[in-house]
Amino acid sequence: MPIPVSRFGHLVHALQSVLRLHEPADANLHNYFRIHRELGSQDRAFVAENVYAALRRKRFLEYLIGPLSPGSLPAFGYAQATGERDGESQRDVHVTATPRQLALATLMKLQGINARELAPLLLDNEEEWLKQLKAIPTSDLPLAVQADFPDWLMERLATFMSEADILALARGMQQPAPLDLRVNTLLDKRDDVLNTLVNSDGIAAELTPYSPLGLRLKDKPSLNRNSLFIKGKIEVQDEGSQLIGLLLAPQRREMVVDFCAGAGGKTLLLGALMQNSGRVYAFDVSEKRLNNLKPRLKRSGLSNLHPQLIANENDLKIKRLAGKIDRVLVDAPCSGIGTLRRNPDLKWRQKPADVAELTHKQAAILLAASRLLKTGGRLVYATCSFLPEENQHIVEAFLAQHPEFRLLDAGEILASQHVPLNTGKYLQILPHIHGTDGFFAAAMERV
Numbered sequence: 001m002p003i004p005v006s007r008f009g010h011l012v013h014a015l016q017s018v019l020r021l022h023e024p025a026d027a028n029l030h031n032y033f034r035i036h037r038e039l040g041s042q043d044r045a046f047v048a049e050n051v052y053a054a055l056r057r058k059r060f061l062e063y064l065i066g067p068l069s070p071g072s073l074p075a076f077g078y079a080q081a082t083g084e085r086d087g088e089s090q091r092d093v094h095v096t097a098t099p100r101q102l103a104l105a106t107l108m109k110l111q112g113i114n115a116r117e118l119a120p121l122l123l124d125n126e127e128e129w130l131k132q133l134k135a136i137p138t139s140d141l142p143l144a145v146q147a148d149f150p151d152w153l154m155e156r157l158a159t160f161m162s163e164a165d166i167l168a169l170a171r172g173m174q175q176p177a178p179l180d181l182r183v184n185t186l187l188d189k190r191d192d193v194l195n196t197l198v199n200s201d202g203i204a205a206e207l208t209p210y211s212p213l214g215l216r217l218k219d220k221p222s223l224n225r226n227s228l229f230i231k232g233k234i235e236v237q238d239e240g241s242q243l244i245g246l247l248l249a250p251q252r253r254e255m256v257v258d259f260c261a262g263a264g265g266k267t268l269l270l271g272a273l274m275q276n277s278g279r280v281y282a283f284d285v286s287e288k289r290l291n292n293l294k295p296r297l298k299r300s301g302l303s304n305l306h307p308q309l310i311a312n313e314n315d316l317k318i319k320r321l322a323g324k325i326d327r328v329l330v331d332a333p334c335s336g337i338g339t340l341r342r343n344p345d346l347k348w349r350q351k352p353a354d355v356a357e358l359t360h361k362q363a364a365i366l367l368a369a370s371r372l373l374k375t376g377g378r379l380v381y382a383t384c385s386f387l388p389e390e391n392q393h394i395v396e397a398f399l400a401q402h403p404e405f406r407l408l409d410a411g412e413i414l415a416s417q418h419v420p421l422n423t424g425k426y427l428q429i430l431p432h433i434h435g436t437d438g439f440f441a442a443a444m445e446r447v
Contacts, residue, residue: 002117002120003046003107003113003117003118003120003121005120005121007043007046007047008103008121010036010039010043010047011046011047011050011051011103012099012100012103013032013099014028014029014032014047014051015051015054015099015102015103016099017032018051018055018345019099019102021345021348021349024343024345024346024349025051025052025055025343025344025345026343029047029048029051032047033047050103050106050107050111052176052344053106053110053111054102054103054105054106054110055344055345055348056148056173056174056340056344057106057110057148057174058102058148058344058348059144059145059148059149059150060138060141060145060146060148061097061102061105061106061109061110062097062102063141063142063145064105064109064133064136064138065097065101065102065105065133066097104118104121104126104130104133105133108130108133108134109133109134109138115127115130115131115134118130143163143166143167146167146170147166147167147169147170148170148173148174148347149166149170149347150347150348152351152352153337153347154166156387156389157169160388168432169386169430169431169432171432172341172430172431172432172433173340173341173344173431173432173438174341175341175431176341177238177341177342177431177437178216178217178218178435179216179217179219179220179221179236180208180214180215180216180217180236180237180238180239180242180436181205181214181215181216181217181234181235181236181237182211182213182214182215182234182235182236182237182242182269183213183214183215183233183234184232184233184234184235184268184272184300184301185213185272186271186272186275186276186300186301186302187231187232187233187300187301188228188233190207190212190213190214190215193215193228193233193234194206194207194215196228197215197217197228201226201228203217203219203221204217204218204219205217205218206218208239208242209239209420209435210239210243210419210420210421210434210436211239211242211243211246211419212246212417212418212419213242213246213269214237214239214242215234216239223236229299230299231299232298232299232300232301235265235268235296235300237265237269238436238437239434239435239436240384240429240434240436240437240438240439241265241266241269241437241439242269243414243419243421243427243429243436243439243441244266244329244331244380244382244427244439244441245266245269245270245273245329246273246414246417246419247380247382247410247413247414247417247427247441247443248270248327248329248378248380248443249273249327249378249413249416249417250270250273250274250278250280250326250327251274251278251326252274252275252277252278253274253277253278254274254278254279254326254327255278255279255281255321255324255325255326255327256270256274256278256279256280256281256325256326256327256328256329257280257281257283257321257325257327257328257329257369257372258270258280258281258282258283258329258331259283259313259328259329259330259331259365259368259369260283260284260330260331260332260333260365261282261283261284261289261290261293261307261331262284262286262289262331263289263290263292263293263296264282264290264292264293264296264297264305264307265296266329266331267280267282267293267305268293268296268297268300268302268305270329271300271302271304271305272300272302274304276301276302276303276304277304278304279304279306280304280305280306281306281308281321282305282306282307282308283308283310283315283317283318284307284308284309284310285309285310285311285312287309290307290309293307294307313364313365313368313369314368318368318372319371321372322371322372323371323372323373323374324372324374325372325373325374325377326373326374326377326378327373327377327378327379327380328369328370328372328373328377328378328379328380329380329382330365330366330369330379330380330381330382331382331383332361332362332365332366332381332382332383332390332394333358333361333362333365334358334362334383334384334385334390335350335354335355335358335385335387335390336350336384336385337350337384337385337386337387337438338383338384338385338386338430338437338438338439338440339384339437339438340438341431341437342437355387355389355390358390359389359390359393359394362383362390362394363394363397363398366379366381366394366395366398367398367402370398370402370405370446373446374446375446375447376445376446376447377445377446378408378443378444378445378446379405379443379444379445379446380441380442380443380444381394381395381398381441381442381444382427382439382440382441382442383439383440383441384437384438384439385438385440386428386430386438386440390440391426391428391440391442392426392440392442395407395426395442395444398444399444404446404447405444405445405446405447406444406445406447407425407442407443407444408425408443408444408445409424409425409443410422410423410424410425410426410427410441410442410443411423411424411425413443414427421434425442426440426441426442427439427440427441427442427443428440
């Protein structure tokens with residue numbers, strides 16, 4: 001079926017906006033669709049799918065487009081000369097392909113749409129340009145191009161991974177993430193929710209392999225009007241994120257803190273694991289993120305959650321709880337590199353200087369959070385990153401400076417929570433191995 005010219009035009013315009021990398025791609029697309037309310041659901045799905053495909057394989061596409069004459073294709077947008085920025089090597093400096101070039105290359109090279117189907121969209125000289133593009137061999141490409149990672153990230157990965165492992169990781173990151181759900185066991189059973197989805201709603205779903213609370217959908221249907229969602233029986237949450245909550249394993253009647261709660265996905269999980277007893281404090285420095293928790297909290301049926309806006313990790317609200325808390329989850333602000341399936345723009349927006357700044361913040365937050373725990377309390381430090389400087393290095397430095405804490409075995413804890421997964425003393429999960437986002441977590445105990 002031919003692609004409508006107007007639909008393709010919106011793809012080009014959306015790419016033009018997103019590729020400036022001034023803000024997260026999802027926020028940019030949300031604003032674009034808000035402005036262009038005339039777009040139907042199929043138009044929006046087409047634009048979003050191909051924008052994300054282009055971001056996932058941006059380096060690969062630019063590598064193929066690069067040798068072709070820039071003048072052979074109308075710019076329709078911009079050809080941006082990228083100058084050297086802080087922490088960026090000279091090898092990263094290049095002239096980007098135009099949004100129109102990337103859109104056409106995405107449709108042909110990534111989505112497999114042939115030249116005949118694209119013909120109604122083409123301008124002068126573009127048919128010949130596409131023939132040249134199609135003819136470019138894609139075997140024996142440089143590793144960084146195959147992986148579609150920036151140079152700085154390739155250099156980091158090379159310090160602890162083989163080329164084969166880097167490529168396997170990259171291939172996993174280049175696939176769209178599935179839609180995972182967490183069943184709110186306070187309101188329903190997982191098997192009953194699965195039965196309703198499959199037999200009543202006609203939504204293909206299966207049990208997640210590790211989380212005893214999760215379901216994985218085959219497609220990505222809109223769930224906002226689904227009765228299970230409206231009644232709070234399901235929440236959208238990656239299986240890896242669910243495992244973080246299970247590693248903390250809060251018990252009934254305990255005092256628990258989610259130190260960087262955000263929009264509260266893990267907070268809601270903790271409240272349900274505690275069977276709506278005890279008390280869960282949801283701390284965050286962003287009022288907007290905490291406001292996003294409110295409708296989710298209302299649907300959940302939970303009454304043991306207490307959102308708290310804080311100024312920073314040394315806020316007086318935190319200091320008042322020192323030595324009183326049973327369990328603390330630190331879902332630390334991080335590079336987000338583990339979520340590239342969902343947020344492929346991050347690999348182009350993050351820079352080495354950003355990661356270095358984050359590590360200082362991570363260490364400070366972990367230290368502040370540790371002061372909340374009573375003796376025998378559990379502290380879980382987690383990130384959605386696979387970079388050691390954000391993960392193992394932070395934990396090892398903390399333990400070296402604080403002998404009152406000891407490292408627990410993550411595999412043993414998860415086994416006690418009926419999770420059939422053991423990645424060693426640390427929880428380290430990756431998309432190409434476990435089918436989840438890339439997460440790291442360490443569990444510690446105050447002794």
